[in-house]
Amino acid sequence: MPSLKSLRVRINSVKSTQKITKAMKMVAASKLRRAQEAAEQARPYSARMERMLASLASGLAGADDAPRLMVGTGRDETHLLIVATGERGLCGGFNSSIARAARRKAQELLGQGKTVKILAVGRKGRDNLKRDLSRLIIGDFDFSKVKRISFVEAAEIAERVQAMFAAGEFDVATIFYNRFVSVISQVVTEQQLIPAKLPELSEQPDLGGAIYEFEPDETEILEKLLPRNLAVQVYRALLENSASEQGARMSAMDNATRNAGEMINKLTLVYNRTRQAAITKELIEIISGAEAL
Amino acid sequence: MADKVTFELVSPERLLLSVQAEMVVVPGEEGDFAVLAGHQPLISTLRPGSIDVYTEGDKISSRIFVAGGFAEVSLDRLTVLAEEARRFEEIDRAKLPAQIEAAKAGVDEAGSDELKLAAAEEKLAYLQHIAETTTVS
Numbered sequence: 428m429p430s431l432k433s434l435r436v437r438i439n440s441v442k443s444t445q446k447i448t449k450a451m452k453m454v455a456a457s458k459l460r461r462a463q464e465a466a467e468q469a470r471p472y473s474a475r476m477e478r479m480l481a482s483l484a485s486g487l488a489g490a491d492d493a494p495r496l497m498v499g500t501g502r503d504e505t506h507l508l509i510v511a512t513g514e515r516g517l518c519g520g521f522n523s524s525i526a527r528a529a530r531r532k533a534q535e536l537l538g539q540g541k542t543v544k545i546l547a548v549g550r551k552g553r554d555n556l557k558r559d560l561s562r563l564i565i566g567d568f569d570f571s572k573v574k575r576i577s578f579v580e581a582a583e584i585a586e587r588v589q590a591m592f593a594a595g596e597f598d599v600a601t602i603f604y605n606r607f608v609s610v611i612s613q614v615v616t617e618q619q620l621i622p623a624k625l626p627e628l629s630e631q632p633d634l635g636g637a638i639y640e641f642e643p644d645e646t647e648i649l650e651k652l653l654p655r656n657l658a659v660q661v662y663r664a665l666l667e668n669s670a671s672e673q674g675a676r677m678s679a680m681d682n683a684t685r686n687a688g689e690m691i692n693k694l695t696l697v698y699n700r701t702r703q704a705a706i707t708k709e710l711i712e713i714i715s716g717a718e719a720l
Numbered sequence: 721m722a723d724k725v726t727f728e729l730v731s732p733e734r735l736l737l738s739v740q741a742e743m744v745v746v747p748g749e750e751g752d753f754a755v756l757a758g759h760q761p762l763i764s765t766l767r768p769g770s771i772d773v774y775t776e777g778d779k780i781s782s783r784i785f786v787a788g789g790f791a792e793v794s795l796d797r798l799t800v801l802a803e804e805a806r807r808f809e810e811i812d813r814a815k816l817p818a819q820i821e822a823a824k825a826g827v828d829e830a831g832s833d834e835l836k837l838a839a840a841e842e843k844l845a846y847l848q849h850i851a852e853t854t855t856v857s
Binding site: 465476581640655658662 | 794
């Protein structure tokens with residue numbers, strides 16, 4: 428039977444842990460709101476870029492001089508996996524689920540005899556993958572000092588990827604991130620970046636019978652548009668990721684707070700019972716002492 | 721009153737501007753072009769320069785500097801995708817010379833790296849354009 432004092436100490440420590448998890452949950456909730464806003468505001472750009480790409484690509488399908496970012500190198504030997512995770516832990520299975528998906532993909536590709544290179548974005552994913560795949564990691568980005576993910580970070584990643592592609596260091600690039608569905612549900616998503624999967628035109632914009640004129644010409648525009656599109660895709664993945672991370676943290680901290688509450692209840696019960704037992708014991712001692720007289 | 725064209729300026733981070741305008745002059749890669757309602761559908765790349773918005777009559781109601789980007793015209797809308805855009809009023813002229821110097825250093829630094837050189841040159845052209853336009857007016 429633990430002593431009363433040790434029980435009291437434990438209850439207090441669980442209580443202060445609960446305070447921390449509760450505070451973290453609140454912080455995550457407000458950060459989540461901001462992340463969602465950022466994702467919301469980034470939507471017009473990517474939507475319009477998609478529409479532009481779609482109308483460009485429809486006029487260019489199957490052309491020989493299509494940019495390489497779109498058609499790829501024609502090979503499928505070296506794969507680049509961009510694994511985007513968070514910088515911090517304490518967010519449930521957020522980081523490990525991305526790392527797990529990336530690891531599975533890497534092993535599958537290795538099993539097929541392909542070469543795999545990993546670019547880790549975020550400290551947590553890098554640390555996780557380092558354990559068994561450290562020889563595959565060719566670089567990483569650490570954004571732990573960046574407060575809010577902005578387009579600058581995405582452009583930085585895209586530039587690096589593009590430079591590597593230009594140098595022929597890989598054939599196919601895929602990014603792994605968590606797509607935000609709701610606070611309690613985030614889905615690990617892998618998206619192919621290079622060769623670019625061009626969006627299908629969902630609805631032909633109404634041009635009143637006219638067709639697009641291109642200035643300079645399609646290929647040249649596409650050549651400029653595709654690198655931007657790469658950055659936009661990365662940016663979107665990062666935004667989704669940061670919203671997911673906060674969502675995951677929020678529900679993880681919510682669970683932790685609830686568990687701490689349960690623990691406090693249990694400990695308080697034991698504490699009261701012990702206290703009662705001690706009182707009873709003392710009473711018995713007094714009574715039997717009196718009887719012995 | 722003539723029909724108006726919907727002009728939208730979008731950056732990756734947010735929708736910067738959405739207005740009804742009579743005419744918008746855009747710095748296209750192969751020369752400036754003005755967009756009025758009913759313009760031929762067009763997709764063009766932009767060079768660093770300024771977008772002039774005429775909401776009413778022939779007075780420029782707002783002027784925005786862009787460092788390249790893309791413009792899409794379809795019927796009565798004009799969408800400009802720009803990564804870097806600054807309003808005329810937001811320009812701090814005192815800081816410009818230093819920024820231009822920094823951009824020049826960037827061009828020198830880029831050396832033979834084609835990608836970097838292009839980006840640095842674009843930035844320099846953008847800043848120089850801003851400097852020229854703001855000192856004249």
